[in-house]
Structure formats: structure tokens, C-alpha cells
Amino acid sequence: MALPEPQIAEQADANAARPRAQVRIVIVGHVDHGKSTLIGRLLHETGSLPEGKLEMLKAVSARRDVAFEWSFLLDALQTERNQGITIDTSQIRFRTKDRDVLLIDAPGHAEFLRNMITGAAQADAAILIVDAAEGVRNQTRRHGYLLHLLGVRQVAVVINKIDKVGYDAARFQSVRAEIETYLTGLGLSIGAVIPISARDGDGVAKRTDKIGWYDGPTVLEAIDGLEPPPVAADLPLRLPVQAVYRIGDERIVAGRIESGRVRIGDDIVVMPGAKQARVKTIESWPALVGAPPPSEAGAGQSIGITLDRELYVDRGHLISATAEPVSSVESLRARVFWLHRAALEVGTRLVVRIGTAEARGVIKAIESAIDPGEVTAAPGLSIPQNHVGEVEIALAQPLATDPHEANAGMGRIVLEYGGRIAGGGLVLSVEAELAPHIPRDLVALAEDAARLNLQFRALSAADRIERFCAEVEGRIVFTTSFGIEDQLIAHLLWTSGAEIEIAAIDTGRFFPEVYALWAETERRYGKRIRAIYPRQDSLSRLVESQGIDGFYDSRAARLACCHVRKVEPLSRALDGAHGWITGLRAGQSDHRRTLDLVAADTGRGLLKLNPLLDLGRAEIEAMVRTAVIPINPLHAKGFPSIGCAPCTRAIEPGEPERAGRWWWENEDKKECGLHLTAQGARRKF
């Protein structure tokens, strides 16, 4: 229905007094206890009805030969009128003396609980309605419980149909005691308990003589006392990434700030992976003529930022301040409500959403299952439809979150089952021992690198690996491209028994010999090498734009290809890792002469070990021969360094080892972006 919108008119008025606070209120309670009637009455008492609406509905009622009821105002859908129950949440506005109210009507019928939750989840406050004659019923309790679960903390109770119990103060007190006991037991604080007759108007706008024994606030007065939502700007920064847009040369990271503030120059950390960067700009459109670009933004704002270095940032990542980082977890405890017909059980697989991130999850344990209507709690193996419970969920990929107590927005999860939202809840606690690292401070990282670099000089390659594993806390990844150096490192890792993940980035353009060696290596050691692939969508776009061999056309095209096929997949391979082992050697090219044994990759927030750095080619060949390590037959045919097939040729005697890589390009500009300097810039190969 089209209600007039007074609150905006107010805003447009230059002489308006201080802005009025807006509160979003949901009215909940058992079916037929009078929600719609109360809303109709509130609209009438606040002068909010459109002209002729009341008369029109009265006429319709007469035509249908039914007595007019206030609830007709809301039950505007034909289907609803036929059934006599409200289907869905609608939003209606009116204003009281001190508040602009956005009223969310929530249905009382049990099977429509998901609609009530849709409405109540957005509410700042609730009015819980109880029939004075019937008292507290199933739905009363269930809705009260859900308010508690959804985090709605301000609740006013109205005891309706007081006329039906003859305006009896004793009956009022007894219902009041019953509901107060229940709600305070849940930890909800009750603002007021008000006797009303929504139909006749007693207690809504006025304390009438019929309820002369009552001296508390009316419903409208209680609404005036409700507080708007607290501002989340004072909490630590949490910015869930919605997308990264490429605009010209810039990569704009877009999202809506969940809490805290972000300013240009802030040090931020991106989870998962704890990649660190600094905020370079806050983008806006259109650029305002004569006005400086924004330098800061706060909770609730949809923004775009650019960073001072190239990081792998994508939808689902979470940006927080380095000083107050979020942790990402692989397991969490949550209090959830479940709306799907099939019960939630131990072993149920679902998708967990937090912010813009999603991860597959499985219910590991159900600590309690509660029917909020009956208020019975029991440890069980399943949570049936419309029940709530406390569960432990194991996640297939880490998700960044905060407990709900610490950060309401970041502590909310939604559960998707069969492609539809089927439940949701609040994060109670996160598995501390599984919570990966707090990002390291960059200075400490550089100091560690310098210290280890000195210590490692006198050690053998095998000892360097062993010490590195002992020094680095957290996951270490070795990335192999199956060159002779990589084969030696793989051998050292597997024969030492170190628990190190070996990953290969399959660009899709390797020589057949590389795949044969890959298979042979897995057979020989009885181990699996983790394969990382380019993103299908990025690769399709790349090939569509530059053609299948477009990388020969320009250096920019070649770099774009390297980025999609190698650099971006590497970011995923290293996501969350604290250590990275590579087969770089100083002898491979001029640029690699200045490398360190252990270096800080501050862009990725990890320590990088090059255990073979100071070994000569001949030394490595000897070690490989002694240990009978399988190597690529191409090495013997003039290919000392092997990359993608189209971009590698054999070299002539006397040429540098890497001369066969991207041979058509100027030597100075050869780089692909895998190896970053401490400052996060691409290192030349």
C-alpha cells in the first residue's frame, strides 16, 4: 500500500531540527494474538493511513459480507485474505513523536517461520504480542527465542485483548510474570509490558480509564524509547571483498564495510593468506569537481579501494587492519536455527556463508537441539525443521570470522542446503588451536630472514631445509616446475620425512616430457603432487582476448598470460602458507646472483627458502646422479631451464642458462611475477 513518507520530507527541509532516529521494529507472537490488528491500529493512531484506505477496506468488507478488521489493512494479498493468515514480511513506515519507524510485519503461522526470520533479522527492536486470555503459547516462546538468537536485544511486550479478560489487572500480572520469566531466562531485557486492546485502542496511544490500574508507557511511548542500532564504526575494520574490478590500470577492491573505518595509508591484511598491503586510494564515482577524493570511509559504506602492491585479492576475502586482524578458522561453534524440511544431522554437508565468503562445511557435532516452542533442550543427533541448536561445523576452506559477541556482523553465518538458504546463526566461538596465524609484522619477518640467511650459509641443502622447517611456524609449501633443481629438492624433502606440501602449477602448456616426469616422480616416491590450475574463467577470457598463442605479440600480452597461467595460481598455492621453498639458483641468471638463501616475501607475508642458491649446476647434476633421481630428458638436449613449451627453446653453448626462456624478449625485461622483491615488486629473472 502506498503510505505517505513523512520522514524524507523532513530531511529535505533545510530548517528541520536534529535528524530523527529511525528504528526498525518487528512485531512477533503467536498466531491470532493480534499482530496485524496492532499494526493497523498504530497506523491509524499515528495518522499514517492514505486517504480513503480505511473507507475502501470497509467497503470491501461489506461487499464480502465480513466484519471489518484492522488486519485487513495489511493482509492486502488476495491469497492471504482467503486464508486469513499473513504470508510474508512487509515493511510499513510511520512516525511517532520521537521516532521514524520502519515496521516489519512477521507472520505467526508456524510453517512461515522463514519469513518471520527474514523480517526479524533486520530489526533493531521487537514488540512481542501475547493474548491476555490465551497467555504464552508455542509461537510466543519460539519467536522470543528467535529474537534472542537473531541478536534483537530490545523487546517490548504487549498483552493484547485485555478487553476479553474484562480489563483484569490480576490476569495481566499473571501473563506478565509468565513471559518475563521466559524472556529474562534467555537473557533478553524487557523494555515494558503493556496491557492493550489493539481493536479498541486502549494502551496503544492512550492509557484509558478501562486500564486505569496501569501506569506504564503506552505502545507509542515505548516506541519512542527504542534506540536506533549502534554504529559499528568503532569496532575493528572488517571489509568483506565483493569483487575486484579492473578499471584502466587500477585494480579496485570493492565491498561494503561491515565494521570499523578505513583510511588512505592504513596497513591492512587480507585473509585468508595474511597478505599485507597499504591502502593507496579510496575510489569514488563521479569525481566531484573541486572536491578532494575521499580519504576515509566507515561502517556501512560501499566502497572501492586500491592497494599499494599487487596482491591476489578476490571475492570472499576479508580485509582487516594489520593492528587488529581477523582470524580465519577451519572450525567453529555456532547457535543455529534450521528451517529446512530435512533435519540437520551430524554429517550433514552444507555451504557456510560469512560476509561474502563461502566454504563447504560438515556438521561435526550437535551439542544441543532445542525446540524453542517447548523449551526442551537435549543433546541429540539432529535438529529438526524450525528448531535451534548448538553445533560444531568443520570447514573445507578457512573462513574469516569473529565471535558474534565481539563483532555482531562478522559473527553471523548463513547455512545453504541444496542451493537455498536453509538456516543461519551466530558464531559462539572459534577453534583456537585451528585458528591460523595472526599476520606477522613485516619488520620481524625481514629480521628473521636476515638472521636465517646468515646462519644457513654454512649448512648443506638438506640441513637448510630441516632448519627452515623447524624455524617456520605454520604451513610450508614447495612449488616445483620439475626442473633438475626442483627434482633434487623434492627428493630431499621426501627422503627426510618432512611434512611439506609439494605443489605444481600446471599452466596447461608444458612439454609432454614434463607430464611424463611428473607421473614418474609420483610413482617413484609413492607421493602425490598437488596440482594447481589457472582459473577457468580467467583463462577463457585471456585466450578469447589475445588468441591461443597471443603471448608472442607483445610483452604485455606475455605478462598477462604468465599472470593467468602461473602467477595467480601460485597465489592460491601459497595462500595461508608461512614458508615457501623454491629451486632458485644464483647461477641461473645475472638477476638471480643477488638473491639470498632466505628472503622475506613481505607481499605474501612469508619466508622464502632457496636451499640450492649457491650450488653450481655441476654439483646438482652429481647429486642427482648419485641418488638416481629422475630428471627431464630435455635437460640433455640443450634445455637447462624449462618453462612452458611455447616460451622455451634450447640454448647454444655459452649462453646463460635462462636464455631459452621468452627468448624473443629483451633480457632486461624478463620477468613473470612469481618472485617478488621484499618491497613486493616483481623480481626480474
Place this chain on the structure above:
Amino acid sequence: MTRLDDLESQSIFVLREAYARLKNIALLWSLGKDSNVMIWLARKAFFGRVPFPALHVDTGKKFPEMYAFRERYAKEWNLDLQVEPCPPIETVDPTLPPAARSAARKTEGLKAALAKHGFDGLIAGIRRDEEATRAKERVFSLRGAEGIWDVRDQAPEFWNHFNASPPPGAHLRIHPILQWTEADIWAYTQREAIPIIPLYLSRDGKRYRSLGDMDITHPIPSQAATVAEILTELRTTKVSERAGRAMDHESEDAFERLRVAGYL
């Protein structure tokens, strides 16, 4: 944050969610005040360029001013404009009242566009406050294979989490300005200096409050000749916004029937 800032941020969030989570979307551009605000929001969300088509389902019976507006701003705003003509009136359900039947042509045009482009999401500028049936909407609202809206079987939607996986053959209607009111639209149009079709402003004591087909849309008596005056007018009026739209008033449930069948 002011109320308008808050609405703007929420709408941008929804637009970005739609673009990120669906594969093939378009924005329904009816040329009216609401969809112009929506295009403006999309330009803000994506920093100047709308990264999906602007689809105008054209009944061929719009006001000349509307076509002029379309041609001018499609170019000026660098939109990927797609115009989908509607089928002749004879092909539309004859049991609908005349004006509703005429409006239902648009539903058929929409279905043709869906079939042609295979969209899995259509961004539509409907608002909860316009009309009671629209108050029942979700932000991401599922439409079945025939564009049917099953109002009784909508998945829950809360805390800014939307259901964005339509089953094969179905599509989603995305409603980024669902929470806006008529007054919000005008206040924002004024604040951002968004161009509008002059028919909204009073001439000779009348103006259009809502724009549809020429033959089923009527002006209302009004002296509001500027956006500021429209805002003042809205403070006091108790006439509903769609009062000038004939199809809403022919029978009690005409608009609802249109919507269940796939109308906006």
C-alpha cells in the same frame, strides 16, 4: 550516514552481489525515475561503466519524451542498450481487464527477452512502498520457468545473504531499490542531479507521478514544477503513487495477477 547514504550503499551492495553471483544479467530500464536512479547507482557501483546491458522492454506506446530520453542517455551514459519489442495485444490473456491486458504485453516482451538472451538475473527497480504486493518481495526473488512468482515458497533472506542459485530455466529478479520510497527517489535525484523526463514536472496544473504506456497512464493534478516542489508535495499527499496507473484499479486483484504471472 544519512538515510540516503545508507540506501545508496545498500543498493550498490546488492548490484555488486548480483554481478558477482550471477552469470548473465541485465538491468530493466523503463526510463522512469526509479530505473534512472538505479542506473546511476550501477554507474557508482562499477565506477562509471555499467557492465551489463540496459534492457528496455518497449510496448511501443511510451511518450515521445521517453524515447528522446532513452536515445540521449543511452549514448551519454555509454549503456549497452537492448530494446525488446512487445508482441501484439491479441496474443495476451483476454480474461484480464483491458488496461491490465495492455500492461501484460510487457510481461510477454520480457519473456521473449529472457528466451533470447538467456538471462539468469534481471535487475528491476520496484519498491516495497509502491504497492502492497510488492511489499512481499525479496531482494533476490526467484521466478520459475514461465516467469511465475511463487509468493508462498520463497526461501528466507537475511543479513544481506541472498539466494543466488536459480534452478535451470528459472531466473532471479534482483531488486536493489526495494527499500527506497518515492520520496527517497526524488531526494536522491535532487542530491545527485540525475536527469529526469520532464513529464514528471507540472505543466498546466498537471504532472505524471508514475510513467507507463501513454494510453493507460494519466497525470495527476499538481503544481509541483521542480523536484524540490515534488518533495514538498509528497509531504502532504495521501494519494497513492500508482493512482494514475489504470491497470491497478480495474479489480481488486488485477495487479497481483499481473505480478504472479511475471509482471514487475
